[in-house]
Amino acid sequence: MSDRTKGETVSDSPALAIEDLHVSFSGSGGSGKVRAVDGVSIRVDPGEIVAVVGESGSGKSVTSMSTLGLLPPTASTSGSVRVGGVDVTTLDGPALRAVRGSEIAMVFQEPMTALNPAFTVGWQVAEALRLHIDGLSRKQALDRAAELLETVGIRDARRRLGQYPHELSGGLRQRVMIAMAIACEPKVLIADEATTALDVTVQAEILDLLRDLRERFGTAMLVITHNMGVVADIADRVVVMYQGKVVEEAPVEELFAGPRADYTKRLLGAVPRLRPRGDERTGEPAVAGEPAAPGEAALAIENLVVQFRGKGGAKVRAVDNVSLTVAKGEVLGLVGESGSGKSTLGRAAIGLITPASGTVRLLGDSLTGARGSALRRLRRRCGIVFQDPASSLDPRMTVGDCIAEPLVINKVGDRDERVVALLESVRLDPAVRLRYPHELSGGQRQRIGIARALALDPDLVIADEPTSALDVSVQAAVLDVFLELQARLGFACLFITHDLAVVGLVSDRVAVLNQGKLVEEGPRDQVLFDPREDYTRRLISSAPVPDPVEQRERRARAAELRAARD
């Protein structure tokens, strides 16, 4: 791989040229055709990184799949996809397989499921080589696989070869995916939401790796993403897609500085940005009055420890001696990466998980000692909003029944009126109460989740990543509903999320969790803009901001921080 340099491959012909691509799917049961991609043209030059952005249903993933001929048989395609001058859409069988992985390769979103769980990572990287290089022995392929793992920054590559995907962390797995993709030195690398499932610090490393591979091998990259921060961080040029069409295409700085298409303007407007709040919203709790005494806090957690049984029966502390309070009417943002224990803490806070030690007090009453009806009485005063609205609503219950269930359980009368009022308060048409969850969009479902959480007029709401599964414009609308309700009803809230910009938008105070321990806690502006701890600083500097100029500075700062840590 070393002898192919950027200069050698630069030529007038693009590495990837998608021209007037149309893809439609024949609906099941002959219900007509669905147009997923409608006349898309994208050109990527050697050594260039082009980002394709859009929300779900924009056709960006279908476009990327069509470049490898990976669409299901129900898809019909017209137009051309040229990779190094060859039209991929005209190929099939062995000719198509010869291109896949060797001329054009792909990195997928979820590295856990995208790797085969039954084979070692060494075998899987070696397979990518052996499929395209004739006469490569098993031993040679493994040697080469080890080199590739080193190329993508995996230390101790020899040992890693013999490990299975489930033995690696998410970041390592994604590096393995990338090693596999670059195994045959493809001219074009497609990264389809390649960093979406990763923590921000890991995401920053993977983006660095992609940039580095581009520098070293002159690979052309098509980065499919919904994250405007990622776009600002890595792209040279941006293609904005909406409902199967390209609505705007521009160099990255131009696009962020002066979006022309209405959709781009709306999209950029919906992206939450981390800004000091200043006087826009005071740090005071929404309910006016003197600061609440500790005994009256909506939620008071003291020295909480939650243990799980880990590998070989050893006990793992998911939450390790954490103390937190959420005052009445206050929103406490709880931030942390995956595995930091933030969801566990949220569940322990309303008694869904029994802690090993420590106490949880809800509005002055101890939850940790409560049993039976006392526990239920306490839980009645809490609501919880879960991450995935699709799976946290019972598919066999109508929307109205879902929302009314807490009322039924607690024998509250006037259910219909209450359900209608709740639906109106989350800005949904009350008529949806007769429909089923699967008939609604993700944003509508999450509003129903909020309505259900508020059904009993709780004093405390636990919101566990409530907007992570949503598109940015939908997220903006849901957060807007949430903030309006919080200000009006004045409930206290523990808002759990990994998204710093969202935390910045909703919180009065912020707590940072890492590996089960509380790293830092304080007023919003202080934690997010003047953090005291290294970990918080690293976390904040890793989150890409949707502004290419600012993001370049942040990247430099983040690199310094990492260097200082090593």
Added chain:
Amino acid sequence: MIRFLAKRLGQAIVVILLVTVIVFLLLHSVPGGPARGILGPQASPQAIAAFNHEHGFDKSLVQQYWAFLSRLLHGDLGDSYTLNQSVGSLIGQRLPKTLVLTGLSTLVALVIAIPLGVWQGRRRRGLTDYTVTTLVFVGYATPVFFLALILVIVFTEKIPILPPQAPQAQTLGALFADSRALILPVLAGAIATVAAFSRYMRSAVLDNLAEDYVRTARAKGASERRVVWLHIMRNSLTPIIAMLGYYLPVLFSGALVIESVFNYPGMGLLFWNAAQTSDYPILLGTVLVIALATVIGSLLADIVQALVDPRVRGSIR
């Protein structure tokens, strides 16, 4: 691994003990009893009382069970009332034959079922898939004895190419020497198993076809054949192996019917005849063997699963 085995062994002993208790209670709650079975319906009450006293049936159930258990711990399963032989030696003679029968029919079944399931999974919703599915359901729904009778009628009377009776040989070698006579019993046992396992395999392949790693393999340039027979196969076998372990007792009960239809001198026929004469020691011994087979089957399934699936390997260490 040793800790895992020790734990499973402990569980196995508890399971087997519970099985003996339940079977013991069930047998003794059945009206009639062994005295009537052996002495005949004309026996005088005195003769029956003498028989019951001789075999300890006039003692309390707890005492009887304790006597059975203490003999069992010495490796003594007792003597048959009707066959003038110890239960241990009877099982020793019969068990290998049943193992041959069930082993062969399972092997035949898997050799057919696995490729059939994979093939169907890849051609879902085609005419061939529907046809095979229909045939498989018919095979699954037909009672084993009926299926066996049809096989006998077709292959011994309509097209007389096979003998209707299983080999009556005493040794395993002689059993295989008369291998033509083995075909029908093996086939009868295999059909229901093919039906069940091709369904499991079909749905496992369908589930795996939708997995992301399949898309990755295709994106690497792997051929469809490689994707299915290497990538998907390895992941689809895990549930099949688990099922196979728990299927062992079902196979044994299938053998009971097949052995009585074909008069095959195995455990099933032994059990069948003993059940008709209330020969308690044989019934208890046979049930014990089946319980043991169940426990061993699930243990073997776990071990083989660990060999195939690295994620399981980690958790049983």
